Each structure stands twice: as structure tokens, then as C-alpha cells.
Amino acid sequence: MRPTVNDIAREAGVSLATVDRVLNERPGVRDKTIRAVNDAIAKLGYVRDLAAANLARSRNYRMAVVLPDTESQFLQTLEAAMLDAGRVAATTRMEVRLHRFPAEDPHALATLLATLPGRDYAGVALMAPETPILRDAIRGLRVKGLPVVALVSDLPSTGRDHFSGIDNRAAGRTAGVLMGRYLGAGPGQVLVIGQSLLARDTIERRRGFDEVMQRDFPGVEALQTLESHGSSQTLRQIVAEMLTNAPRVRGIYAMCDGHRALTQTLADMGLSGKLTVICHELTPHARAALETGEISAVITQNLGHLARSTLRVLRAKADRVPLDESQEQIRIEIVIRENLPLAPDASPAAAETAA
Amino acid sequence: MRPTVNDIAREAGVSLATVDRVLNERPGVRDKTIRAVNDAIAKLGYVRDLAAANLARSRNYRMAVVLPDTESQFLQTLEAAMLDAGRVAATTRMEVRLHRFPAEDPHALATLLATLPGRDYAGVALMAPETPILRDAIRGLRVKGLPVVALVSDLPSTGRDHFSGIDNRAAGRTAGVLMGRYLGAGPGQVLVIGQSLLARDTIERRRGFDEVMQRDFPGVEALQTLESHGSSQTLRQIVAEMLTNAPRVRGIYAMCDGHRALTQTLADMGLSGKLTVICHELTPHARAALETGEISAVITQNLGHLARSTLRVLRAKADRVPLDESQEQIRIEIVIRENLPLAPDASPAAAETAA
DNA sequence: GGAAAAATGAGGGACGTACCTCAAAAACGC
DNA sequence: GCGTTTTTGAGGTACGTCCCTCATTTTTCC
Numbered sequence: 001m002r003p004t005v006n007d008i009a010r011e012a013g014v015s016l017a018t019v020d021r022v023l024n025e026r027p028g029v030r031d032k033t034i035r036a037v038n039d040a041i042a043k044l045g046y047v048r049d050l051a052a053a054n055l056a057r058s059r060n061y062r063m064a065v066v067l068p069d070t071e072s073q074f075l076q077t078l079e080a081a082m083l084d085a086g087r088v089a090a091t092t093r094m095e096v097r098l099h100r101f102p103a104e105d106p107h108a109l110a111t112l113l114a115t116l117p118g119r120d121y122a123g124v125a126l127m128a129p130e131t132p133i134l135r136d137a138i139r140g141l142r143v144k145g146l147p148v149v150a151l152v153s154d155l156p157s158t159g160r161d162h163f164s165g166i167d168n169r170a171a172g173r174t175a176g177v178l179m180g181r182y183l184g185a186g187p188g189q190v191l192v193i194g195q196s197l198l199a200r201d202t203i204e205r206r207r208g209f210d211e212v213m214q215r216d217f218p219g220v221e222a223l224q225t226l227e228s229h230g231s232s233q234t235l236r237q238i239v240a241e242m243l244t245n246a247p248r249v250r251g252i253y254a255m256c257d258g259h260r261a262l263t264q265t266l267a268d269m270g271l272s273g274k275l276t277v278i279c280h281e282l283t284p285h286a287r288a289a290l291e292t293g294e295i296s297a298v299i300t301q302n303l304g305h306l307a308r309s310t311l312r313v314l315r316a317k318a319d320r321v322p323l324d325e326s327q328e329q330i331r332i333e334i335v336i337r338e339n340l341p342l343a344p345d346a347s348p349a350a351a352e353t354a355a
Numbered sequence: 356m357r358p359t360v361n362d363i364a365r366e367a368g369v370s371l372a373t374v375d376r377v378l379n380e381r382p383g384v385r386d387k388t389i390r391a392v393n394d395a396i397a398k399l400g401y402v403r404d405l406a407a408a409n410l411a412r413s414r415n416y417r418m419a420v421v422l423p424d425t426e427s428q429f430l431q432t433l434e435a436a437m438l439d440a441g442r443v444a445a446t447t448r449m450e451v452r453l454h455r456f457p458a459e460d461p462h463a464l465a466t467l468l469a470t471l472p473g474r475d476y477a478g479v480a481l482m483a484p485e486t487p488i489l490r491d492a493i494r495g496l497r498v499k500g501l502p503v504v505a506l507v508s509d510l511p512s513t514g515r516d517h518f519s520g521i522d523n524r525a526a527g528r529t530a531g532v533l534m535g536r537y538l539g540a541g542p543g544q545v546l547v548i549g550q551s552l553l554a555r556d557t558i559e560r561r562r563g564f565d566e567v568m569q570r571d572f573p574g575v576e577a578l579q580t581l582e583s584h585g586s587s588q589t590l591r592q593i594v595a596e597m598l599t600n601a602p603r604v605r606g607i608y609a610m611c612d613g614h615r616a617l618t619q620t621l622a623d624m625g626l627s628g629k630l631t632v633i634c635h636e637l638t639p640h641a642r643a644a645l646e647t648g649e650i651s652a653v654i655t656q657n658l659g660h661l662a663r664s665t666l667r668v669l670r671a672k673a674d675r676v677p678l679d680e681s682q683e684q685i686r687i688e689i690v691i692r693e694n695l696p697l698a699p700d701a702s703p704a705a706a707e708t709a710a
Numbered sequence: 711g712g713a714a715a716a717a718t719g720a721g722g723g724a725c726g727t728a729c730c731t732c733a734a735a736a737a738c739g740c
Numbered sequence: 741g742c743g744t745t746t747t748t749g750a751g752g753t754a755c756g757t758c759c760c761t762c763a764t765t766t767t768t769c770c
Contacts, residue, residue, distance in 0.1 A: 002448075047445060047446060049410070049446070049448075050446050051406030051407075051409060051410055051446075051447065051448075052406070052410050054406060055404070055406055055407050055410060060356065060357070088679060088682075090402045091402055091403065091404065091405040091406075092405065092406060093357075093404065093406070170693060170694055171694070173693040173694075174691065174693040174694040176693070177691055177692075177693050181536050181537055182536055184539045208693075212693065302686070304681055304682060308682070324443060326659055327443075327659060327663070329696055329697065331657065331688065331694070331696055332694035332696075333686065333688060333689075333694075334688075334689040334691075334694065336529065336532055336689075337532075338525060338528040338529040338531070338532050338563075338567065339525055339526070339528075339529040339686070339687035339689065341684055341686055341687075342684065
């Protein structure tokens, strides 16, 4: 049916060994012979059976997934999605190992990364803030031949091989349009909440949001970003304070995780469903809040896709094979109550008994 | 490293042949032995190497994709996406063959389907209207062991194995919410356009749309569905007529393809960008119209995902293996100018040279 | 307890590729 | 044209699984 290396050898009038040398770019073949083999390949439309090749090579792909040890629902979901994707990918000689690092300690992260090449890894996926130390650490990995994929928040200055995530500025713009439309014509103020102004994704979202608000909804005033610093305590305080003092606030844009504290605060103040609340990441709590109407819309990325895409990219990079870019682009999804997907983002693998 | 069938045999204290019998559900093994083997599998965390398995089986998966011969941009994009997914899947012993049938001839379709089992197919993906003849034809396929997946428009009464597509009622609800929000508080009328009231997807979208409009936006009146019957000529006429006679129309909900005729008509009447236009399917023209503001929002499904998912499902069904449901759920995507994905839905495969 | 039936073991060939060795052939340098 | 180097051929083993056959053991049933 499909041509094999044997067919090529016959077609090119050379031996199997020579075809093999050409295919795997081993030395000791004349240019003329190489050309003959390649012609035969082209003529027969040969496509190497990657599965068989990997089997013969007994190639294994052990991938490191490195995440901050912050305990947010988002990170939990991401971790679950990565492990889940790893479980499925296990049938194709892939193994996913998770590592956590102290969120505020770039040195610890660098130390961790430095140990990876010695541990038979084929690639690294990493979610971390961009620091100079990290830049060097990533360069070190790449020198040793380990592809590095930035997860969720991009690390453009580090020379990572790929970024798995959404265009956060566009995500901010999307949030802006929805906010403007939902608020309608009238004037008003919008509260903007972020975890920290150091994270690249937060900055970009804010920038995109402002772009749209200024351009399309000049009547709406977006207030200065309130920083929660990852503490729900802080979040509650600042939100409560702002809402008491600023009666013209009609909408809230939450650029980060921490929906529970936010909706709780609103509930405490009797404001549930009275404001337009737009936030990011479809965590279990966000799903629930969408259903009750406490949150109007969620801008999100499909973490299941993100995880699978990341593993595919790492594998392609490890094999030095070109990617199918269109498949690896993560969409900016808009979720409202009406198009809420049924199953959670990352569900337990259907069945491990690969029967 | 990773456990193999041999490790399991040793661990369970049985021979390789018995492990094989258990793994492949061949008869002639006592329950007790089966349990022993499964225990060993669980204990060692064995995961079958699918690549090796398929290699050994030298199983080929030839899949038929059957589409109506209507020439819409949507169908072109779908076709391209399916072929593209097939090209990528070729590395995993999959082959995709396309078939078209005359859209208005259910008998021709039935005849076509009847020929498939004789042609070494492993599965069928089908987009077609639901007719009694089709029901019998699909039953015939399934009797012969061919899994059938309904594409885009569901065929629940035919006993198809799976439906690849979105929940069209929820999609209609989503369109409704956006329309209501975009129109704002004031009263108004909405024009609703569909290709044909016979197609299941159109009916469901309309129902979902009405549900939301009546519940959440009682001030807005959704007019009766105008049917274009696939003719852009007709579409132009009815839209022009309606818009001239109904000055209170502030929005248009187009439940089907045919964006070009619609935006053209609006442009001719000097109404570009003055109405809220929401339609389905992110075709190249819809992308352009989103960018210029002629269309406000598009409800769509990612045809690349749809195609890949369909092939995965067909393969899983052919292998009688459970699916990862969460991966196969097609999202209802909301696309506005701000979250327009960069690349087209289906791009040519990056490179076939699986180097 | 003996015959029949069921369960299990042992072994081998196949799938398509990688990678190794050793020998043979061809090309090269002078 | 001889020796040297380079190129090519032939053949084997391995990867992990499937699937087949035939022999042997165990169980079942009367």
C-alpha cells in the first residue's frame, strides 16, 4: 500500500543501507546517490512512518512542566490539564513530570531548571515571570538542546522556542468591547483588578482593555488597576472600599484569578448580578458564577487544548519537525452563560485501560 | 524503562500469550487469570504502546467524508479542513477520501453510502439532512461495522455513533444574548435569515435565539425567519424588501452561510455598520466583514478542531476504544473583531516532509 | 477416573524503521 | 595500476505489539 524504505531502495536502485544513510543523514554517501534516493522518495511519495521510527529508536519524550507553587484554582486546573494530557500522550512514549517552584524566588527556579538537562528530559514547559536570571537559565537549557515553551505568560526576551497561550493584549481588548457593550450607552466607571503589575499578561490585558475603552467607549472611565498580590484578603478589602466610595462604578474587570473572593464580596454588599463583571479563566468557580449571573462573561483559554498543544509543540521541537501552526494557536474564548461548555476544561482521562 | 507486555507476563506469573489474550480481549482465559493480568497491569502502570500496536496490526484507516455538493464558503472551508486533517493524520496510517452528493437527492446519497462498505472503508463522516432513506442507509453501514459520525448538523434519529459539531440551540441562545446586549435597552426589531427551515441546525438555532430574546430582551421583536434557499439572489431581494418596509429593524441574525450577499445588500443600501449583524461560521468573507465592522459578531465552530476531532472519533470507534469526551467537544466560539484569530481556520499542512 | 473441553504455554513471523558490523565494490591519488 | 580511501551492499538485531499454530496442562463433567 504505502511505500516503505524497501520500495525506495528498489526504485532508486540502491541498497536498503544506503537509503537508510540518506534518510538519517549519515555520512558516506555521494551527492549523486543522495539525489537518486531523494528522487525515488519524491516519485513514490514516501512518508516516513514516524511511529515505527520512534519504536526502532526507542525514543522517549520526558517533558518537564514547571509551574509556580501559588495555589490558585487556575493553576490547579492547568496542572490537572497538563497531567491529563500527559496521561493520554503516554501511549505515544511521552511522559510528563511536574515541578513547582517558589513563586517569588527566581533563583530557586534557575537552580531547578539547571538540574533538568541531567535528568534525561526532552523538553521544558514553563510558566514564570520574566527575570534576567530566568533568561540565562533558559539559554542554558537551549544550549543543551532542550526546547523551552513559555506557558500562559510569554517570555519573549528569553529566546524561548514557542509561546503557548493567548495574545493577552487582544484578550484585554475583547474584554473591553464586551464591557462597553454590556454597560450600554450611559456613562459609568469600571473597576479594574489585577494580581500584580509585574506579570506580563496582566500588563498586556490592561493595555488592550484601555485601548478599546478609550477608542470605542469614551463615556466609560476605567479606574486605576487595584493590585491584590494574590491575597483574597486584600482583594476583598480594596473592592469593598472602592465600591463604597465610588457609586458610579457599574462594571468590574478582573484581569486575573480570584473570582471567589470577588463574587463573595459583591454578595456581601448585596451587589450580586447588579454590576457587569468580566473576568479571565474559566475555573470551576467562574463557571458557577456565570450560571448564577454573578459574572457576566469570562475571557478564557481552553486549558485542555493548551496542554495538548504544548506537548505537541515540545515533541515537534524535540524532533526538529515543523509544526502545524494553525493547530497550535490558542483561541481567546468568550464564555457567557449561554455557551458554557458542558464538561470541565480538564476531565479525568476517560479510561486508562487502553483496551 | 517503561513496562512492556513481557514485564506484565512476569509480574502476573503467566505467559506472554495469555497477557496478549487478555489485552486484546480474545476468548479462552479464565476470569481469575484475567484479574491477575489486570492487577499486574495496574501495579506496573503499564500503558500499551499504541504506535507499536498499530504497526503490528498494520491497520489502515480509510475514512469517507461525505458532503453535499453545495458550493458555499463554509463547505469549502470544511472540505479544506478535513483534507488538511487527513494529510496530517496520514502519518498515523489514516487516509481521508472525500465524496460529494447532490444536495437535494437523498436517493443518490443512499446509493453512495451503500457502495462504501465494499471499498475498504473504516468509517464515515457525513453532513446531510435527516431523511428516512438516510436513516436506513446509515443503519446499513453500521450493520457492516462502519462507524458513522454526523458532521455539523446532527442526525439523532439515525443512530449515528457520534455527532461532531456544536449544540445549535445553545449557539442560537448565544447569538440572542449578544444581539440583545449589542442593541442595548431600547426597543427594536431583528431580522432573522435562514437557508431553509428544513435543516435541523437552522431550526435549533432559531429556537435558542427566541428563547433568549423572549426571556431577557422582551423589548426586541424577532421577526419571522426569511428563507434564502441557498440563493444569494433571493437573499438580497428579501433583505432589501424587509429593510425598506421595516424602519425599526436594528439588527440582523443570519443563521446560515451567505454573508457576502448580506453585507453587499447592506452596503448597497448605505447601511454598512449601522445595524448589529450577527451571523454564523467564520468564513474568509465573515473575517473580512468583522474587520471592517460590517458584521458585529460571528458565532462559529473551529473547523480545524472539528475535522481533527472527527477523525479521532472515527478512529476510536473503529478501534472500539473509549473517547476522551472532553477533547471532542466542539466549542461555541464567539468571534468579534478583537479576538479574531490570526490564521485561517484550515491552513495548508506545514510540510509533508516528515523529516 | 476417564474423556472431553477449556485454558495456558512456547515459539515464531510480521509490521516499518534504526543502527550496527563486515565485506565488497567503486572511486581516487599518484 | 597499485594502494588507499570512500562508498555501497548484505545481513543481522532490536523496538513493542499482534496474531497465528501447536503442544501441553488444567479443569469440567458424567
